[in-house]
Amino acid sequence: MAGEEHVEHYDFIVAGGGSAGCAVTAGLVQAGYRVALIEAGPDYGAHTDGKWPAELLNAGALADTHDWDYKAGRWLFQRARVMGGCSSHNGCIAAVGHRRDYDDWQLPGWSTRELEPVLSNVVKAMRVRTYTTDEAGPFHAKCLDAAESLGWRMGSDLCNLDANDGFGLEAVNVVGSTRWNSAFAYLDAVRSSPLLTIIDRAMVDRLNETGSVVELHLQRDGQTQTVRGDQLVLSAGVYGTPEILQRSGVGDPVHLQSLDIPVQVPSINVGNNLHDHPMVHADRRVGPELQQWLDEAARAGFVPEEQTLGKAVSSVAQDGLFDLHLFPVCANTQTSLLHGRVHVEVACMTPVSRGTLRINSRDPAAMSAIDHNYLGDDAGHDLAVLMDGVAIANDLLDQSELSALLGESLTDTRTEAGIRAHVAHYYHPVGTCAMGLAADAVCDARGRVRGLQRTTVADASLMPQIPRANTNLPSVMIGERIASFLVGG
Ligand SMILES: Cc1cc2nc3c(=O)[nH]c(=O)nc-3n(C[C@H](O)[C@H](O)[C@H](O)COP(=O)(O)OP(=O)(O)OC[C@H]3O[C@@H](n4cnc5c(N)ncnc54)[C@H](O)[C@@H]3O)c2cc1C
Known part of the structure; x- marks a missing residue:
């Protein structure tokens, strides 16, 4: 050309x-x-x-x-x-x-x-696998224990169209650490x-x-x-x-x-x-013992920030199906994004709010006006799901397996004002x-x-x-x- x-x-x-x-x-x-x-x-x-640049290959952390x-x-x-x-x-x-x-x-x-055969093909082509218990980093291993103590059904079934709520190791499209x-x-x-x-x-x-x-x-x-x-x-x-x-x-x-x-x-x-899945988090400071374990694990090799995920049913779910994702995130030494903190991210998986995208100019390089209108639905559905989810996340973090390793909460997301102030997206x-x-x-x-x-x-x-x-x-x-x-x- x-x-x-x-x-x-x-x-x-x-x-x-x-x-x-x-x-x-x-x-x-x-x-x-x-x-x-x-x-x-x-x-x-x-x-x-x-x-390919290393950061795009490294599945252990989001590339920026x-x-x-x-x-x-x-x-x-x-x-x-x-x-x-x-x-x-x-x-x-x-x-x-x-x-x-x-x-x-x-x-x-x-x-x-x-769509089932198409999705099966995608799972195969993307080389999806599930993390094994042996691979769970120290924080995620404790999250599994805490979830089990709380009575969650344990299961790794993110690629199962029939699975409902439960907690388990994540399925990922990661080959080795790529x-x-x-x-x-x-x-x-x-x-x-x-x-x-x-x-x-x-x-x-x-x-x-x-x-x-x-x-x-x-x-x-x-x-x-x-x-x-x-x-x-x-x-x-x-x-x-x-x-x-x-x-x-x-x-x-x-x-x-x-x-x-x-x-x-x-x-x-x-x-x-x-629309997106609106998301907030509950967080805690990392205690010294956990920090030591994390440093040791990082020295030993590949430690992904995300490895476990829970699906939960909020009190406003009409159909009895899960409408929440809760996933613990823990910084590894490859990124300082969450340095010194752990999060349990809480996402509303059935959002009702809708937003808009409008270009501001004919120039393709110009920034568009993006209005996601998070939590904007009149009936307050998305907010109510997140309120329930934050409570579940705090229960998980307060479970003795985790609380013994964690310090105080750093962000207030237990209230409506707190959720509105911190709501973000799930990408x-x-x-x-x-x-x-x-x-x-x-x-x-x-x-x-x-x-x-x-x-x-x-x-x-x-x-x-x-x-x-x-x-x-x-x-x-x-x-x-x-x-x-x-x-x-
Ligand atoms: C940080 C982050 C983390 C995420 N984590 C996960 C996850 O763990 N699991 C998961 O399932 N999903 C995750 N997602 C979401 C998932 O990756 C996206 O939903 C999915 O990739 C969208 O695919 P797409 O084909 O619609 O768009 P994209 O993958 O965004 O592809 C659009 C392509 O078009 C190109 N393009 C755009 N405009 C132009 C233009 N004018 N001219 C030429 N090219 C153009 C872009 O450069 C891009 O390559 C994440 C997303 C982000 C950003």
């Missing part, structure tokens, strides 16, 4: 090489299509090339490089800008949620029965195919459908470039995909006109329905280009953008409602599923 003169043409263009984008790309290439994969961040090649730096108010909304997307810097917790989650979408092609991202899991298998062209460090600005082609305008090395395809798949994630649509004139006409963007498709819900934003059967849903049940002819979405933005799960595996599942729709499966 050089400037605007020479324009490549592909069967498919995939915009965004993240968790879902790598899966959709692999599916299309394997089906024999010529695909251009466009990614804003760098591509470090196959895992076996040995060029390669970030888009999205923010609003006191919140940072981490999103990775690198091949593999957020799967390349995330916590590697592997969960699929409960079967009710996908059935509740009530969309043809997305029932749990239809974060097994979706680029390793999916893209590496097709990297050598002549059908695949990877264009990295290229910012997708906007799309334009003209007759029989779709054009994608990129910014790369300070230049504007164009790629053309028969079809486009937007996999730029929960913030990136609605941003590209809005810059392209697909969105709420009032908003677009306020930015002088010509309206291509009036679609009022682009950027709406933004799981979804829903901004949701599928639905209604005429005003952004996408139809095959992920196709309503009002466009050649553009399909495949990423977490498609989820009408967040599952009771960490969202990486469900996002990869969406990539596989949309690929199968596109190749006619």
Whole structure:
């Protein structure tokens, strides 16, 4: 590609090489299509090339490089800008949620029965395994003991669609100590195919459908470039995909006109329905004996910060199913994030509050207005779930197995004011280009953008409602599923 003169043409263009984008790309290439994969961040090649930065490989701690730096108010909304997307810097917790989650979408092609084989394949491709008791670090071993003493059902079943509440060691997509991202899991298998062209460090600005082609305008090395395809798949994630649509004139006409963007498709819900699992924590100071154990464990080798997780049912759960995740986090010496403290993070897994994303400018480099509206629901559902969850977290920390090793609490999250002051997110934003059967849903049940002819979405933005799960595996599942729709499966 050089400037605007020479324009490549592909069967498919995939915009965004993240968790879902790598899966959709692999599916299309394997089906024999010529695909251009466009990614804003760098591509470090196959895992076996040995060029990936250490912090992206180290599954022991979240990586804080390669970030888009999205923010609003006191919140940072981490999103990775690198091949593999957020799967390349995330916590590697592997969960699929409960079967009710996908059935509740009530969309043809997305029932749990239809998704089960896809999710099984994702679990296999992402090389999911469960930590063993032997691997549990000193803090997490004590958390298991404390949970058992409290009477929790013990079980490691984050990838079991039928499991309800319980406490156990986490399932993770970690190989050795390596974060097994979706680029390793999916893209590496097709990297050598002549059908695949990877264009990295290229910012997708906007799309334009003209007759029989779709054009994608990129910014790369300070230049504007164009790629053309028969079809486009937007996999730029929960913030990136609605941003590209809005810059392209697909969105709420009032908003677009306020930015002088010509309206291509009036679609009022682009950027709406933004939600995540709101999260707060209970914390304690680390006592000297525990600190000594942690230092010894760190010297001995790989000590992940997160290894255990509890699922609990709050008093406001209508269906008797778990609506809380509680997961202890303990700093290791590789990061000073929680230095001297332990947390039990508490997340509401069935949030009702909804927020919005709106671009502020036609300039792709400009920061969007992101309003997550955490705990904003009128009935106070999300807050009530978190109040219950914080009480359960404090019970766990106060259990003798743990309290003997811990000091005082440092953050007040036992009250409504305390929760509101400290509420954050679980890194799981979804829903901004949701599928639905209604005429005003952004996408139809095959992920196709309503009002466009050649553009399909495949990423977490498609989820009408967040599952009771960490969202990486469900996002990869969406990539596989949309690929199968596109190749006619
Ligand atoms: C810090 C952190 C920890 C997390 N921990 C976990 C966990 O432990 N377990 C779990 O299940 N989930 C976790 N998640 C969430 C999970 O990783 C995401 O839900 C999932 O990766 C979303 O996948 P996606 O394909 O929708 O988007 P992404 O993976 O974000 O992919 C989007 C891709 O598009 C690219 N892109 C965006 N805009 C453009 C543009 N304009 N032009 C070109 N390219 C663009 C991005 O660079 C990115 O590569 C975590 C997330 C974060 C940030």
